[in-house]
Amino acid sequence: MSGQSMGPSKLFIISIIIFIELLAPTLESKQETAINDTTMQNKYNSHATIDERDCIPISEEKGSSCHQVVLYQPVFPVLQQDERQFDIVGKKWIIRQQWDQIGLSAVIWEAAIALTEYLETQGPSLLTGRSVMELGAGTGLVGMVASSLGAQRVEITDKNIASARSNLKLNSENIQRNSVSVLELEWGVTDLCSFQAPYDVILAADVIYIEDTFPALLDTLWELSSNETLILLSCKRRYDRDDRFFELAEKTQQFKYEIIMRWTKSDNVTIYRLVKNFVDTK
The missing domain is CATH 3.40.50.150 (Vaccinia Virus protein VP39)
Structure with a gap:
């Protein structure tokens, strides 16, 4: 997987978003709620355990409605295998x-x-x-x-x-x-x-x-x-x-x-x- 060059901060935020999107087995439209980069970074810097109750709203594109992506714990063991x-x-x-x-x-x-x-x-x-x-x-x-x-x-x-x-x-x-x-x-x-x-x-x-x-x-x-x-x-x-x-x-x-x-x-x-x-x- 490749991409274009970007600053470390932006790369970190996008990496988190991609991680969530690629693991989500379902996508459900939710209320139009915005989340800023600071909120997302603070959330994942805390190293909190991600389970099926953990979801964050992310924008599909600029100006679009936001969606919630739900992560389901059963997906993770496969990716955690060495x-x-x-x-x-x-x-x-x-x-x-x-x-x-x-x-x-x-x-x-x-x-x-x-x-x-x-x-x-x-x-x-x-x-x-x-x-x-x-x-x-x-x-x-x-x-x-x-x-x-x-x-x-x-x-x-x-x-x-x-x-x-x-x-x-x-x-x-x-x-x-x-x-x-x-x-x-x-x-x-x-x-x-x-x-x-x-x-x-x-x-x-x-x-x-x-x-x-x-x-x-x-x-x-x-x-x-x-x-x-x-x-x-x-x-x-x-x-x-x-x-x-x-x-x-x-x-x-x-x-x-x-x-x-x-x-x-x-x-x-x-x-x-x-x-x-x-x-x-x-």
């Missing part, structure tokens, strides 16, 4: 989670599991011999699975790559030797000239959640792809604003999109295929 294990493409994957040290990008979210399962159902024919980029990789699971399915070259990227590096080392026996690299890439900030674009396949899971980053994400996808690039985005829809990413893609006439899979194991997890609208000369 390791999670997955059986994918006939191999056992051990993913080290580092929420306490790194944050929300260092745990496994449903959209990543859904995308790996989709890749598994497609089999090696989808990726064999192809160059693959994973954006907002977090733990790096999706990119590593792509390598195990025969991708010739995989670049796993994110703003913070500590989790991906750790998990790549932990699962090195499952991937093709020397086929995977882990690189820093912050949308809208990193110079993309150093990357070996265009890629045959671009993969991303749960990267659509901060509306301010949508233009930078679309521009990054544009620069790293060609008309032939297969772009797969696995998304868990939590708010109406999530749809605005695809609306922006159409409005800017950068990409067309289609739904290729709805994950049956969880509500609102969908995999999209994006295709460039314009002919380019790459």
Whole structure:
């Protein structure tokens, strides 16, 4: 998961908001009640225990009505586990989670599991011999699975790559030797000239959640792809604003999109295929 640069104070506040949004299994509209940054910071500096009674109103966007997000205790144990294990493409994957040290990008979210399962159902024919980029990789699971399915070259990227590096080392026996690299890439900030674009396949899971980053994400996808690039985005829809990413893609006439899979194991997890609208000369 990546974003754009911002000050430490703003980053702290946004991190708390994202944490709450990503963990909320339900979203209920409530009364229009504002909460300021100071209140939120004081609340979480107290290190109070978060349980299902604990909720704070947060604004979906400037000028909009506020919502209350309710956190349910059963969600937390999965994220608090130091390791999670997955059986994918006939191999056992051990993913080290580092929420306490790194944050929300260092745990496994449903959209990543859904995308790996989709890749598994497609089999090696989808990726064999192809160059693959994973954006907002977090733990790096999706990119590593792509390598195990025969991708010739995989670049796993994110703003913070500590989790991906750790998990790549932990699962090195499952991937093709020397086929995977882990690189820093912050949308809208990193110079993309150093990357070996265009890629045959671009993969991303749960990267659509901060509306301010949508233009930078679309521009990054544009620069790293060609008309032939297969772009797969696995998304868990939590708010109406999530749809605005695809609306922006159409409005800017950068990409067309289609739904290729709805994950049956969880509500609102969908995999999209994006295709460039314009002919380019790459």
